[in-house]
Amino acid sequence: MKQILLVEDDEIMRISLHDRLRRERWQVDAAVNGRDALSLLDQKHYHLILSDIRMPGLGGMELLEWARKQSPLIDIFMMTAYGSVEDAITCLRNGAADYILKPFEMDDLIIRINRIFEMQTVRARCASLEDRCRQEHQEIIGNSTAMRTLLKLINQIGPTDSTVLINGESGTGKELAANALHRASRRADKPYIRINCAAIPEGLLESEFFGHEKGAFTGAHAKRLGRFELADGGTLLLDEIGDLPLGLQAKLLRVIEEGECERLGGTRTIKVDVRLLCATAKDLKKEVEAGQFRQDLLYRLSVIPLTLPPLRERIEDIPLLVSHFLRGFGHKRGMTLSLSKEAMDCLLNYDFPGNVRELKNIIERVSVLSPGPVITVEDLPADLHKAEQKANGAIMPLAEALASAEKQCIVHALAHSGGNRTRAAETLGISRKNLWEKMKQHRIEV
Numbered sequence: 211m212k213q214i215l216l217v218e219d220d221e222i223m224r225i226s227l228h229d230r231l232r233r234e235r236w237q238v239d240a241a242v243n244g245r246d247a248l249s250l251l252d253q254k255h256y257h258l259i260l261s262d263i264r265m266p267g268l269g270g271m272e273l274l275e276w277a278r279k280q281s282p283l284i285d286i287f288m289m290t291a292y293g294s295v296e297d298a299i300t301c302l303r304n305g306a307a308d309y310i311l312k313p314f315e316m317d318d319l320i321i322r323i324n325r326i327f328e329m330q331t332v333r334a335r336c337a338s339l340e341d342r343c344r345q346e347h348q349e350i351i352g353n354s355t356a357m358r359t360l361l362k363l364i365n366q367i368g369p370t371d372s373t374v375l376i377n378g379e380s381g382t383g384k385e386l387a388a389n390a391l392h393r394a395s396r397r398a399d400k401p402y403i404r405i406n407c408a409a410i411p412e413g414l415l416e417s418e419f420f421g422h423e424k425g426a427f428t429g430a431h432a433k434r435l436g437r438f439e440l441a442d443g444g445t446l447l448l449d450e451i452g453d454l455p456l457g458l459q460a461k462l463l464r465v466i467e468e469g470e471c472e473r474l475g476g477t478r479t480i481k482v483d484v485r486l487l488c489a490t491a492k493d494l495k496k497e498v499e500a501g502q503f504r505q506d507l508l509y510r511l512s513v514i515p516l517t518l519p520p521l522r523e524r525i526e527d528i529p530l531l532v533s534h535f536l537r538g539f540g541h542k543r544g545m546t547l548s549l550s551k552e553a554m555d556c557l558l559n560y561d562f563p564g565n566v567r568e569l570k571n572i573i574e575r576v577s578v579l580s581p582g583p584v585i586t587v588e589d590l591p592a593d594l595h596k597a598e599q600k601a602n603g604a605i606m607p608l609a610e611a612l613a614s615a616e617k618q619c620i621v622h623a624l625a626h627s628g629g630n631r632t633r634a635a636e637t638l639g640i641s642r643k644n645l646w647e648k649m650k651q652h653r654i655e656v
C-alpha cells in the first residue's frame with residue numbers, strides 16, 4: 211500500500227486532504243508542520259510527501275532539501291497558494307516531483323499523485339531490468355592461469371555452434387560462462403533462453419521443453435510454446451542438466467540428433483535450430499556409472515567440455531574479485547569501500563565451499579553492514595576469523611601442503627604490496643629473481 215506523508219498547517223485543509231487521500235486507499239500520516247514531518251520521516255518510509263510550501267517554523271523548501279538528502283527515492287509534491295508560484299518553481303528545480311496551486315480540485319490532485327505513483331512503478335521496473343541486464347552482461351573477473359585459459363577458450367568456442375558442457379562446483383560462475391558464450395556467438399542478438407532442470411517438477415519439464423497443444427492434459431487451457439521453440443535461432447541453456455529425468459534424456463537426445471521436436475498432444479513436427487549449452491555441478495561420468503545419466507547423451511553434450519575451477523584453487527583471483535564486488539556494492543551505498551589487510555588475509559585463508567557466490571554474498575553483507583568505508587576483520591562473518599582453517603582442515607601429502615602454503619604466502623605478499631614484486635620479495639625475505647621463479651612454478655599472475 212502506498213504511504214503518503216501529508217504536511218499542512220491549515221487544519222481544515224489538512225483534514226479534508228487526509229480524508230480524500232484515504233478514500234483512494236492510500237495510507238496517510240498527517241504532520242502539522244515541517245518539524246513534525248521530520249520526526250515522522252525518521253520513523254517510517256513514505257512513497258510520497260505532499261507538503262505545503264509556506265508553514266511557520268520549518269517550511270516546505272527546507273523539508274524538501276532534507277528529504278532529498280535522506281532518501282533520493284521519495285517523491286515530493288508541493289502545494290502552494292496563488293502568488294507564490296516562484297517558490298514552487300524553485301522547489302521543482304530542487305527536485306520536487308510536481309506542484310499544485312491552491313485552491314485546487316481534489317480530483318486534479320489525485321490524478322497527479324497517481325501519475326507520480328505510476329512513474330515510481332516504471333522506475334522500479336527499469337531498475338530491475340537494468341539489474342537483469344547487468345547480470346547478463348556481467349564481466350568474468352579473474353587473472354589466474356586457469357581463468358585466463360577459460361576466457362580464451364570462451365572466445366574461441368563462442369562463435370561456433372558446438373554444444374558445450376560446463377562443469378564446476380556450485381557458485382563457480384557456470385551461468386556467467388554460459389552468458390559469455392552466448393554473447394560471443396553469432397546468435398548474440400537472437401533469443402537466449404534458460405531452463406533450470408532441477409527447479410521444475412518432473413511432470414512439468416517435458417511441456418516446458420517442448421510446449422503443449424491446447425487440451426494436451428488437464429489444465430492445458432491454451433497452446434504453449436516450449437523453450438526449444440522459444441530459443442529457435444538462438445541459444446538454450448540447460449542448467450543443472452545432471453538432474454534431468456531419464457525419460458526426458460531420451461527425448462532430448464532425439465532433438466539434438468534430429469533437430470526437431472513435437473509439442474505435447476501435437477502431431478506436427480517442429481524444426482528447431484538451437485545451440486545448446488549445458489551446465490552441471492555433478493560429475494556426469496559418475497552419474498552414467500550409477501545409471502542416472504545416459505552415456506550416449508553425455509557424449510552428445512560434451513562436444514566441448516568447459517571446467518570452472520573452484521575458488522580455493524585460484525586464490526590469486528580473490529583480491530581482484532573483492533575489489534570488483536566492493537566497487538559494485540560501494541557504488542550502491544554511495545561510498546568507496548575497501549578491505550583492511552587483515553580482513554583480506556582472512557579471505558585468502560578461507561576455503562569458500564560456496565565459491566565466488568559465497569565471496570560475493572560476504573562482500574555484499576559487509577558492504578551493507580560495515581559502519582565505515584574500511585571493512586575490518588570484525589565486520590567479516592565469524593567462521594572466516596579462523597585464519598588457520600585451511601591448515602587444520604585438510605590432510606594431504608606433506609609436499610603438497612608445503613607447496614600450497616608457499617603459494618598462499620606469495621599470493622598474500624603480492625596482495626599486500628598491491629602487486630609490487632620488489633616489495634613482496636622483501637616481505638617474503640627472498641630475492642626478486644627467486645620470487646619470479648616461484649611465481650612461475652605456482653602459476654601466479656599479478
Ligand SMILES: Nc1ncnc2c1ncn2[C@@H]1O[C@H](COP(=O)(O)OP(=O)(O)OP(=O)(O)O)[C@@H](O)[C@H]1O
Pocket residue numbers: 348349350351352378379380381382383384385386387489490491531566567570
Ligand atoms: N569470475 C567471476 N567474476 C565475477 N562474478 C562471478 C564470477 N564467478 C561467479 N560470479 C558471481 O557469483 C555468482 C554465482 O555465479 P553463477 O550463478 O554463474 O554460478 P554457477 O556455477 O552457475 O552456480 P550454480 O551451480 O549454483 O547455479 C553470480 O552472482 C556471479 O555473478
